[in-house]
Amino acid sequence: MARKLSIFMLFLVTMLLLLLVENHAEIVVATTEAPAPQPSRNSSNFPMHGITEGSLQPQECGPRCTERCSKTQYKKPCMFFCQKCCAKCLCVPPGTYGNKQVCPCYNNWKTKRGGPKCP
Numbered sequence: 001m002a003r004k005l006s007i008f009m010l011f012l013v014t015m016l017l018l019l020l021v022e023n024h025a026e027i028v029v030a031t032t033e034a035p036a037p038q039p040s041r042n043s044s045n046f047p048m049h050g051i052t053e054g055s056l057q058p059q060e061c062g063p064r065c066t067e068r069c070s071k072t073q074y075k076k077p078c079m080f081f082c083q084k085c086c087a088k089c090l091c092v093p094p095g096t097y098g099n100k101q102v103c104p105c106y107n108n109w110k111t112k113r114g115g116p117k118c119p
Helices: 002-031 058-068 075-089 104-108
Strands: none
Touching: 058 075, 075 104
């Protein structure tokens, strides 16, 4: 009887050690993962300055809006509303379309009907 008990205890200790080693390996693997990739630099003609809210000077709105509205067929209204939005938010999203998430003020300003005010 004592022999069976000692074999059982040895088996139990071996299993606990195996579980401990396995959990330690998972912890080591989880803590040594590769770092998150860094965001790439803006490939536009303009640097990152000016795409975050409040980072533009009012006189910089014209060139930014010219770039923003360069590919639309409705240049006059695009420029009008872009400059109006830039004057309020002091930022213009990069590119000619989209990317509004980098400038929350520009993104969240809506018309009376609930549509986007800024191009």
